[in-house]
Amino acid sequence: xxxxxxxxxxGAVIAITGGTGSFGATMVERLLSxxxxxxxxxSRDEAKQDAMRRRFADDRLKLFLGDVRDPRSVGEAVSGTDxxxxxAALKQVPSCEFFPQQAVSTNVLGSxxxxxxAAAAGVRSVVCLSTDKAVYPINAMGMSKALMEKTAxxxxxxxxxxxxxxxxxxxxxxxxxxxxxxxxxxxxxxxGRPLTITEPTxxxxxxxxxxxxxxxxxxxxHAEPGDLFVRKASACTVEVxxxxxxxxxxxxxxxxxxxxxxxxxxxxxxxLSREEMVRVSDQGDYFRVPLDTRSLxxxxxxxxxxxxxxxxxxxxxxxxxxxxVEQAMALLATIPEIRSMTERIPL
Numbered sequence: 576x577x578x579x580x581x582x583x584x585x586g587a588v589i590a591i592t593g594g595t596g597s598f599g600a601t602m603v604e605r606l607l608s609x610x611x612x613x614x615x616x617x618s619r620d621e622a623k624q625d626a627m628r629r630r631f632a633d634d635r636l637k638l639f640l641g642d643v644r645d646p647r648s649v650g651e652a653v654s655g656t657d658x659x660x661x662x663a664a665l666k667q668v669p670s671c672e673f674f675p676q677q678a679v680s681t682n683v684l685g686s687x688x689x690x691x692x693a694a695a696a697g698v699r700s701v702v703c704l705s706t707d708k709a710v711y712p713i714n715a716m717g718m719s720k721a722l723m724e725k726t727a728x729x730x731x732x733x734x735x736x737x738x739x740x741x742x743x744x745x746x747x748x749x750x751x752x753x754x755x756x757x758x759x760x761x762x763x764x765x766x767g768r769p770l771t772i773t774e775p776t777x778x779x780x781x782x783x784x785x786x787x788x789x790x791x792x793x794x795x796x797h798a799e800p801g802d803l804f805v806r807k808a809s810a811c812t813v814e815v816x817x818x819x820x821x822x823x824x825x826x827x828x829x830x831x832x833x834x835x836x837x838x839x840x841x842x843x844x845x846x847l848s849r850e851e852m853v854r855v856s857d858q859g860d861y862f863r864v865p866l867d868t869r870s871l872x873x874x875x876x877x878x879x880x881x882x883x884x885x886x887x888x889x890x891x892x893x894x895x896x897x898x899x900v901e902q903a904m905a906l907l908a909t910i911p912e913i914r915s916m917t918e919r920i921p922l
Contacts, residue, residue: 590615593663595623597752612799613893643685665883671716682719714839731801742798747780769832776816778892801866810892847890
C-alpha cells in the first residue's frame with residue numbers, strides 16, 4: 576500500500592459502520608475532503624442520518640439504514656467498497672452490564688458479519704475499532720470487545736489466502752466524543768454545579784478525535800493480517816482534566832464532588848498488556864502488535880518459556896507520560912468544540 580493515506584483514499588469507496596457517531600462523522604468529513612469517490616455510512620439511527628445528510632449535502636455520501644446484526648444490510652453497505660472502518664458497537668459500560676447478550680450480538684456477532692461481508696465483497700482492508708477496556712476486561716463491554724478482537728484475528732489466522740486484510744485499532748478516552756466526560760463537565764460548569772468525578776487519582780489516556788482517525792489511517796497503510804495498533808498518548812488524572820477545563824473556560828478553581836468509582840470502572844487504562852508489549856514493534860507515534868501465529872499445541876512450551884515477559888510492563892495510563900494542568904489545557908485547546916467556547920484560545 577502507499578505510505579500516504581490521503582493518496583490512497585482519493586478515488587476510493589469507503590464504508591463506515593456506526594458512521595453517524597462521533598468517530599464516523601469525523602471520518603466522513605476527512606474522507607470527503609480527501610476526494611473519496613464515495614462514502615457509505617451504515618447505521619440504525621435515521622435521525623442522525625438525516626442530520627448527517629443535511630450537514631454534508633454531498634452526493635458522494637451514501638447512507639444505509641441497517642444494523643451490523645443483520646448480514647444483509649451489512650452486505651449492501653460494503654458492496655463495491657475498497658475499505659471498511661468498523662466502528663459500530665455498544666460502548667456504554669452500564670448498558671452492557673445489564674444486557675450482556677446485546678453486547679455480544681452487536682460487538683461480537685455483528686463484527687463477524689462485517690468481516691465476512693467485507694471478505695465476500697473483495698474489500699481490500701477492514702479496520703475494527705476496539706478499546707482499552709478489552710485489555711484485562713472486568714466488564715461485559717470490555718469482554719465483548721476483547722472477543723471482537725479475537726474474531727478479527729481468527730479470520731486473519733484461518734484465512735491466510737484472503738485478499739482482505741483485517742486489523743484492529745485500540746484506543747482509550749477520545750476527548751469530546753459522545754458519552755465522554757468532557758461534555759458533562761462543560762454542562763456542569765455552565766449550570767454552576769460541582770464537577771462530579773468518581774476518583775481524583777483515576778488516570779486516563781487523552782486522544783483527540785482527529786488522532787483516533789489518524790490511527791485508523793495508519794492501520795490501513797501499514798497493517799498485515801491480524802495486526803493490532805495503538806497510538807501513543809499522554810495521560811492525566813481525572814482531577815487534573817477537570818481543573819484544566821474549568822481554568823481554560825474561565826471558571827477558575829471549580830468545586831469538585833467525588834462520587835466514588837462506578838461498577839465495572841478501572842482506576843487506570845491499559846492499552847497494551849504485558850504479554851503484548853513483549854511482541855510490540857515501535858512505529859514512531861504508534862505501537863504495532865503482530866498476529867500471534869504460534870501453534871495452539873502448547874506441549875512445545877512445557878520445557879521452554881518466555882522469561883522476558885516477566886520484566887515488561889503494561890502500557891498503562893498509570894505509567895505513561897503524565898500531563899499537569901497547563902499541559903492538559905494546551906491539549907484541550909486543540910478540540911474544536913472547546914476552541915469555539917472562548918475567544919481567549921488563540922486560533
